[in-house]
Amino acid sequence: MKHSFGSDNHSAIAPEILEAIATANQGFEVAYGEDPYTAKAEEIFRDMFGPDTSAFFVFNGTGANILCLKAMTNTFNSILCPETAHINVDECGAPEKLTGCKLIPLSQINGKVNATVVRKELKGFGFQHHSQPKVLSISQPTELGTLYTKNEIQELAGLMHSVGGYLHIDGSRISNAAAAMKLPIREFTSDCGVDALSFGGTKNGLMIGEAVVFFRKELAENFLYLRKQASQLYSKNRFIAAQFITFLSSGLNIKLASRSNEMAQYLYSQLKSIPAVIIARPVQTNAVFALIPREISDKLREKHYFYTWDEESGEVRWMCSFNTKKEDIDLFIRDLKEITK
Numbered sequence: 001m002k003h004s005f006g007s008d009n010h011s012a013i014a015p016e017i018l019e020a021i022a023t024a025n026q027g028f029e030v031a032y033g034e035d036p037y038t039a040k041a042e043e044i045f046r047d048m049f050g051p052d053t054s055a056f057f058v059f060n061g062t063g064a065n066i067l068c069l070k071a072m073t074n075t076f077n078s079i080l081c082p083e084t085a086h087i088n089v090d091e092c093g094a095p096e097k098l099t100g101c102k103l104i105p106l107s108q109i110n111g112k113v114n115a116t117v118v119r120k121e122l123k124g125f126g127f128q129h130h131s132q133p134k135v136l137s138i139s140q141p142t143e144l145g146t147l148y149t150k151n152e153i154q155e156l157a158g159l160m161h162s163v164g165g166y167l168h169i170d171g172s173r174i175s176n177a178a179a180a181m182k183l184p185i186r187e188f189t190s191d192c193g194v195d196a197l198s199f200g201g202t203k204n205g206l207m208i209g210e211a212v213v214f215f216r217k218e219l220a221e222n223f224l225y226l227r228k229q230a231s232q233l234y235s236k237n238r239f240i241a242a243q244f245i246t247f248l249s250s251g252l253n254i255k256l257a258s259r260s261n262e263m264a265q266y267l268y269s270q271l272k273s274i275p276a277v278i279i280a281r282p283v284q285t286n287a288v289f290a291l292i293p294r295e296i297s298d299k300l301r302e303k304h305y306f307y308t309w310d311e312e313s314g315e316v317r318w319m320c321s322f323n324t325k326k327e328d329i330d331l332f333i334r335d336l337k338e339i340t341k
Protein backbone atom coordinates (compact mmCIF):
# COMPACT_ATOMS: atom_id res chain seq x y z
CA MET A 1 0.00 0.00 0.00
CA LYS A 2 1.44 3.40 -0.97
CA HIS A 3 -0.19 5.26 1.90
CA SER A 4 -2.83 4.71 4.57
CA PHE A 5 -4.81 7.02 6.83
CA GLY A 6 -6.03 3.95 8.70
CA SER A 7 -3.61 4.07 11.60
CA ASP A 8 -0.15 5.21 12.58
CA ASN A 9 0.42 1.48 13.05
CA HIS A 10 0.20 1.15 9.26
CA SER A 11 3.42 3.11 8.82
CA ALA A 12 6.85 1.59 8.28
CA ILE A 13 9.76 1.61 10.70
CA ALA A 14 11.80 4.81 10.94
CA PRO A 15 15.16 4.26 9.17
CA GLU A 16 17.06 5.46 12.27
CA ILE A 17 15.36 2.73 14.30
CA LEU A 18 16.16 0.03 11.79
CA GLU A 19 19.75 1.21 11.87
CA ALA A 20 19.78 1.04 15.69
CA ILE A 21 18.61 -2.58 15.49
CA ALA A 22 21.26 -3.36 12.88
CA THR A 23 23.97 -1.78 15.04
CA ALA A 24 22.91 -3.88 18.02
CA ASN A 25 22.86 -6.95 15.81
CA GLN A 26 26.32 -8.28 16.53
CA GLY A 27 27.93 -10.61 18.99
CA PHE A 28 26.26 -12.00 22.08
CA GLU A 29 24.44 -10.39 24.99
CA VAL A 30 22.76 -11.89 28.03
CA ALA A 31 19.02 -12.28 27.46
CA TYR A 32 15.86 -11.14 29.29
CA GLY A 33 16.93 -7.53 29.81
CA GLU A 34 20.20 -8.24 31.58
CA ASP A 35 22.24 -6.59 28.84
CA PRO A 36 23.98 -3.21 28.56
CA TYR A 37 21.45 -1.86 26.03
CA THR A 38 18.59 -2.38 28.47
CA ALA A 39 20.59 -0.80 31.30
CA LYS A 40 21.30 2.23 29.12
CA ALA A 41 17.67 2.59 28.02
CA GLU A 42 16.51 2.37 31.66
CA GLU A 43 19.01 5.07 32.56
CA ILE A 44 17.62 7.32 29.80
CA PHE A 45 14.16 7.01 31.36
CA ARG A 46 15.61 7.94 34.77
CA ASP A 47 17.30 10.96 33.20
CA MET A 48 13.99 11.98 31.62
CA PHE A 49 11.78 11.57 34.68
CA GLY A 50 14.00 11.49 37.77
CA PRO A 51 15.83 8.92 39.91
CA ASP A 52 12.69 7.25 41.33
CA THR A 53 11.62 6.18 37.85
CA SER A 54 11.53 2.52 36.85
CA ALA A 55 11.14 1.59 33.18
CA PHE A 56 10.37 -1.88 31.85
CA PHE A 57 10.08 -2.92 28.24
CA VAL A 58 7.16 -4.84 26.78
CA PHE A 59 5.98 -5.86 23.32
CA ASN A 60 2.85 -3.81 22.79
CA GLY A 61 0.53 -1.08 24.03
CA THR A 62 -2.11 -3.44 25.33
CA GLY A 63 0.53 -5.25 27.38
CA ALA A 64 1.88 -1.96 28.74
CA ASN A 65 -1.60 -0.84 29.80
CA ILE A 66 -2.60 -4.10 31.40
CA LEU A 67 0.65 -4.42 33.30
CA CYS A 68 0.56 -0.83 34.57
CA LEU A 69 -2.96 -1.48 35.82
CA LYS A 70 -2.09 -4.87 37.28
CA ALA A 71 0.78 -3.37 39.30
CA MET A 72 -1.56 -0.77 40.81
CA THR A 73 -4.51 -2.93 41.78
CA ASN A 74 -5.94 -5.91 43.59
CA THR A 75 -8.69 -8.02 42.05
CA PHE A 76 -11.32 -6.32 44.22
CA ASN A 77 -10.47 -2.84 42.89
CA SER A 78 -12.15 -0.91 40.12
CA ILE A 79 -10.47 1.05 37.34
CA LEU A 80 -12.14 4.19 36.07
CA CYS A 81 -11.61 5.33 32.49
CA PRO A 82 -13.36 7.32 29.76
CA GLU A 83 -15.90 5.18 27.90
CA THR A 84 -13.81 5.76 24.75
CA ALA A 85 -10.59 4.44 26.35
CA HIS A 86 -8.60 1.85 24.43
CA ILE A 87 -8.60 -0.29 27.59
CA ASN A 88 -12.40 -0.21 27.56
CA VAL A 89 -13.10 -0.59 23.85
CA ASP A 90 -10.17 -2.18 22.05
CA GLU A 91 -8.40 -4.62 24.33
CA CYS A 92 -10.87 -7.48 24.12
CA GLY A 93 -11.53 -7.44 27.85
CA ALA A 94 -7.85 -8.12 28.62
CA PRO A 95 -7.66 -5.47 31.37
CA GLU A 96 -10.59 -7.11 33.18
CA LYS A 97 -9.26 -10.62 32.56
CA LEU A 98 -5.70 -9.95 33.69
CA THR A 99 -6.33 -7.54 36.55
CA GLY A 100 -9.60 -9.11 37.71
CA CYS A 101 -10.84 -5.55 38.29
CA LYS A 102 -14.13 -4.02 37.30
CA LEU A 103 -13.73 -1.35 34.63
CA ILE A 104 -15.97 1.66 35.15
CA PRO A 105 -16.45 3.60 31.90
CA LEU A 106 -17.10 7.31 32.41
CA SER A 107 -18.85 9.80 30.18
CA GLN A 108 -16.44 11.94 28.24
CA ILE A 109 -16.24 14.88 25.90
CA ASN A 110 -13.89 14.47 22.95
CA GLY A 111 -12.29 11.54 24.76
CA LYS A 112 -11.61 13.46 27.99
CA VAL A 113 -13.06 13.04 31.46
CA ASN A 114 -13.19 15.78 34.06
CA ALA A 115 -12.89 15.79 37.84
CA THR A 116 -16.65 16.14 38.40
CA VAL A 117 -17.41 12.97 36.47
CA VAL A 118 -14.60 11.06 38.18
CA ARG A 119 -15.57 12.27 41.66
CA LYS A 120 -19.08 10.82 41.28
CA GLU A 121 -17.63 7.31 40.95
CA LEU A 122 -15.22 7.60 43.87
CA LYS A 123 -17.59 5.96 46.29
CA GLY A 124 -18.25 2.78 48.24
CA PHE A 125 -14.90 2.85 50.04
CA GLY A 126 -14.82 0.38 52.91
CA PHE A 127 -18.15 -1.15 51.82
CA GLN A 128 -17.54 -4.86 51.32
CA HIS A 129 -20.12 -5.21 48.52
CA HIS A 130 -18.56 -2.54 46.32
CA SER A 131 -15.48 -2.74 44.07
CA GLN A 132 -12.93 -0.41 45.60
CA PRO A 133 -11.96 2.41 43.17
CA LYS A 134 -8.19 2.52 42.81
CA VAL A 135 -7.03 3.79 39.42
CA LEU A 136 -8.12 6.39 36.93
CA SER A 137 -6.70 5.62 33.49
CA ILE A 138 -6.68 8.39 30.89
CA SER A 139 -5.00 8.59 27.50
CA GLN A 140 -2.73 11.42 26.41
CA PRO A 141 -3.44 12.16 23.63
CA THR A 142 -6.89 10.63 23.85
CA GLU A 143 -8.24 8.10 21.38
CA LEU A 144 -9.92 11.09 19.71
CA GLY A 145 -6.64 12.92 19.24
CA THR A 146 -7.32 15.54 21.91
CA LEU A 147 -5.13 16.66 24.78
CA TYR A 148 -5.48 17.19 28.50
CA THR A 149 -3.78 20.34 29.79
CA LYS A 150 -1.15 20.12 32.50
CA ASN A 151 -3.63 21.57 35.01
CA GLU A 152 -6.28 19.01 34.11
CA ILE A 153 -3.84 16.15 34.61
CA GLN A 154 -2.67 17.59 37.91
CA GLU A 155 -6.25 17.94 39.11
CA LEU A 156 -7.11 14.34 38.20
CA ALA A 157 -3.93 13.04 39.88
CA GLY A 158 -4.70 15.05 43.02
CA LEU A 159 -8.21 13.69 43.09
CA MET A 160 -7.07 10.08 42.83
CA HIS A 161 -4.36 10.57 45.44
CA SER A 162 -6.91 12.10 47.82
CA VAL A 163 -8.63 8.69 47.96
CA GLY A 164 -5.42 6.65 48.09
CA GLY A 165 -5.59 5.89 44.37
CA TYR A 166 -3.41 6.31 41.31
CA LEU A 167 -3.47 8.03 37.94
CA HIS A 168 -2.34 6.00 34.91
CA ILE A 169 -1.70 7.48 31.49
CA ASP A 170 -2.04 5.39 28.37
CA GLY A 171 0.65 7.16 26.40
CA SER A 172 0.73 5.03 23.33
CA ARG A 173 1.15 8.37 21.47
CA ILE A 174 2.76 10.31 24.32
CA SER A 175 5.42 11.80 22.03
CA ASN A 176 2.67 13.28 19.85
CA ALA A 177 1.29 14.96 22.95
CA ALA A 178 4.72 16.34 23.86
CA ALA A 179 5.32 17.62 20.34
CA ALA A 180 1.92 19.33 20.25
CA MET A 181 2.20 20.79 23.75
CA LYS A 182 5.83 21.79 23.15
CA LEU A 183 6.67 20.45 26.59
CA PRO A 184 9.00 17.76 27.88
CA ILE A 185 6.95 14.64 28.66
CA ARG A 186 7.93 14.91 32.31
CA GLU A 187 6.12 18.26 32.69
CA PHE A 188 2.70 16.80 32.01
CA THR A 189 3.21 13.36 33.57
CA SER A 190 5.42 12.77 36.62
CA ASP A 191 5.58 16.50 37.48
CA CYS A 192 1.76 16.54 37.53
CA GLY A 193 1.50 13.54 39.87
CA VAL A 194 0.98 10.78 37.31
CA ASP A 195 1.92 7.43 38.87
CA ALA A 196 2.33 5.15 35.87
CA LEU A 197 2.75 5.71 32.15
CA SER A 198 2.44 3.37 29.18
CA PHE A 199 5.11 4.91 26.97
CA GLY A 200 4.46 4.29 23.29
CA GLY A 201 6.98 3.57 20.58
CA THR A 202 5.49 1.45 17.82
CA LYS A 203 2.99 4.04 16.54
CA ASN A 204 5.81 6.54 16.20
CA GLY A 205 8.46 4.71 14.20
CA LEU A 206 9.63 1.78 16.30
CA MET A 207 9.56 -1.73 14.93
CA ILE A 208 8.34 -3.19 18.19
CA GLY A 209 8.34 -2.12 21.80
CA GLU A 210 6.68 0.01 24.42
CA ALA A 211 7.73 0.86 27.95
CA VAL A 212 5.97 0.63 31.27
CA VAL A 213 7.16 3.56 33.36
CA PHE A 214 6.49 3.89 37.08
CA PHE A 215 7.12 7.06 39.04
CA ARG A 216 6.73 5.38 42.45
CA LYS A 217 9.16 2.75 43.59
CA GLU A 218 6.49 0.59 45.24
CA LEU A 219 4.68 0.06 41.93
CA ALA A 220 7.81 -1.44 40.39
CA GLU A 221 8.48 -3.85 43.26
CA ASN A 222 6.98 -7.01 41.79
CA PHE A 223 6.86 -5.95 38.20
CA LEU A 224 9.42 -8.43 36.88
CA TYR A 225 7.19 -11.29 37.96
CA LEU A 226 4.00 -9.71 36.65
CA ARG A 227 5.61 -9.11 33.26
CA LYS A 228 6.82 -12.68 33.01
CA GLN A 229 3.41 -14.05 33.99
CA ALA A 230 1.81 -11.92 31.29
CA SER A 231 4.23 -13.26 28.62
CA GLN A 232 5.56 -9.77 27.97
CA LEU A 233 9.22 -10.51 28.73
CA TYR A 234 11.27 -10.54 25.54
CA SER A 235 14.35 -12.71 25.60
CA LYS A 236 16.36 -10.61 23.11
CA ASN A 237 15.43 -7.40 24.87
CA ARG A 238 18.55 -5.61 23.63
CA PHE A 239 16.70 -5.05 20.35
CA ILE A 240 13.80 -3.22 22.03
CA ALA A 241 16.23 -1.28 24.21
CA ALA A 242 18.44 -0.29 21.28
CA GLN A 243 15.40 1.24 19.59
CA PHE A 244 14.50 3.24 22.69
CA ILE A 245 18.07 4.51 23.08
CA THR A 246 18.01 5.97 19.58
CA PHE A 247 14.39 7.09 19.93
CA LEU A 248 14.91 9.04 23.15
CA SER A 249 18.52 10.14 23.32
CA SER A 250 18.50 12.26 20.17
CA GLY A 251 14.95 13.67 20.29
CA LEU A 252 13.93 11.36 17.44
CA ASN A 253 10.62 10.60 19.17
CA ILE A 254 9.69 14.29 19.07
CA LYS A 255 10.94 14.77 15.53
CA LEU A 256 8.82 11.89 14.23
CA ALA A 257 5.75 12.88 16.26
CA SER A 258 6.04 16.50 15.11
CA ARG A 259 5.95 15.31 11.52
CA SER A 260 2.76 13.30 12.00
CA ASN A 261 1.14 16.17 13.93
CA GLU A 262 2.11 18.63 11.19
CA MET A 263 0.65 16.38 8.53
CA ALA A 264 -2.64 16.22 10.46
CA GLN A 265 -2.67 20.02 10.64
CA TYR A 266 -2.03 20.21 6.92
CA LEU A 267 -4.83 17.75 6.22
CA TYR A 268 -7.13 19.74 8.50
CA SER A 269 -6.28 22.99 6.70
CA GLN A 270 -7.07 21.43 3.32
CA LEU A 271 -10.34 19.90 4.50
CA LYS A 272 -11.71 23.22 5.71
CA SER A 273 -12.49 24.28 2.15
CA ILE A 274 -14.65 21.20 1.46
CA PRO A 275 -18.26 21.91 2.53
CA ALA A 276 -19.28 18.22 2.68
CA VAL A 277 -16.75 17.62 5.46
CA ILE A 278 -17.50 18.57 9.05
CA ILE A 279 -14.52 18.35 11.36
CA ALA A 280 -15.83 16.46 14.39
CA ARG A 281 -13.09 16.92 17.01
CA PRO A 282 -10.42 19.49 17.78
CA VAL A 283 -7.35 18.55 15.73
CA GLN A 284 -4.59 18.64 18.34
CA THR A 285 -2.23 15.79 17.48
CA ASN A 286 -2.02 13.38 14.52
CA ALA A 287 -5.66 12.42 13.97
CA VAL A 288 -8.47 14.12 12.10
CA PHE A 289 -12.03 13.01 12.85
CA ALA A 290 -14.76 14.07 10.45
CA LEU A 291 -18.37 13.60 9.58
CA ILE A 292 -18.97 13.04 5.89
CA PRO A 293 -21.93 11.55 4.05
CA ARG A 294 -21.61 7.77 3.83
CA GLU A 295 -21.80 7.66 0.03
CA ILE A 296 -18.77 9.97 -0.09
CA SER A 297 -16.73 7.98 2.41
CA ASP A 298 -17.59 4.75 0.58
CA LYS A 299 -16.32 6.16 -2.72
CA LEU A 300 -13.24 7.68 -1.12
CA ARG A 301 -12.40 4.36 0.48
CA GLU A 302 -12.07 2.82 -2.97
CA LYS A 303 -8.87 4.87 -3.36
CA HIS A 304 -7.69 5.57 0.18
CA TYR A 305 -7.46 3.41 3.28
CA PHE A 306 -9.18 4.70 6.44
CA TYR A 307 -11.63 3.56 9.06
CA THR A 308 -15.13 4.54 10.02
CA TRP A 309 -14.76 5.35 13.72
CA ASP A 310 -18.43 5.36 14.64
CA GLU A 311 -20.77 3.19 12.59
CA GLU A 312 -23.83 4.98 13.91
CA SER A 313 -22.87 8.54 13.00
CA GLY A 314 -20.55 7.62 10.15
CA GLU A 315 -17.70 9.57 11.76
CA VAL A 316 -14.40 8.68 10.14
CA ARG A 317 -10.81 8.87 11.39
CA TRP A 318 -7.89 9.95 9.25
CA MET A 319 -4.65 9.24 11.04
CA CYS A 320 -1.32 10.68 9.96
CA SER A 321 2.02 8.97 10.53
CA PHE A 322 5.60 10.15 10.68
CA ASN A 323 5.99 9.02 7.08
CA THR A 324 2.79 10.53 5.72
CA LYS A 325 3.83 12.94 2.98
CA LYS A 326 2.28 16.20 1.84
CA GLU A 327 1.77 14.58 -1.59
CA ASP A 328 -0.29 11.79 0.02
CA ILE A 329 -2.59 14.41 1.49
CA ASP A 330 -2.74 16.44 -1.74
CA LEU A 331 -3.80 13.33 -3.63
CA PHE A 332 -6.39 12.48 -0.98
CA ILE A 333 -7.84 16.02 -1.10
CA ARG A 334 -7.89 15.99 -4.88
CA ASP A 335 -9.86 12.71 -4.89
CA LEU A 336 -12.21 13.94 -2.18
CA LYS A 337 -12.89 17.18 -4.10
CA GLU A 338 -13.52 15.17 -7.25
CA ILE A 339 -16.12 13.01 -5.43
CA THR A 340 -17.87 15.94 -3.75
CA LYS A 341 -18.02 18.34 -6.70
Ligand SMILES: Cc1ncc(COP(=O)(O)O)c(C=O)c1O
Pocket (backbone or CB within 6 Å): 059, 060, 061, 062, 063, 065, 086, 139, 142, 143, 170, 172, 173, 202
Ligand atom coordinates in the same frame (compact mmCIF):
# COMPACT_ATOMS: atom_id res chain seq x y z
C1 LIG B 1 -4.62 4.78 22.76
C2 LIG B 1 -4.09 3.39 22.52
N1 LIG B 1 -3.63 2.70 23.56
C3 LIG B 1 -3.15 1.44 23.43
C4 LIG B 1 -3.10 0.85 22.18
C5 LIG B 1 -2.64 -0.59 22.12
O1 LIG B 1 -1.53 -0.81 21.37
P1 LIG B 1 -1.22 -2.28 20.75
O2 LIG B 1 -2.06 -2.42 19.54
O3 LIG B 1 0.25 -2.18 20.49
O4 LIG B 1 -1.52 -3.29 21.79
C6 LIG B 1 -3.56 1.54 21.06
C7 LIG B 1 -3.52 0.90 19.72
O5 LIG B 1 -4.13 1.29 18.78
C8 LIG B 1 -4.08 2.84 21.22
O6 LIG B 1 -4.55 3.54 20.20
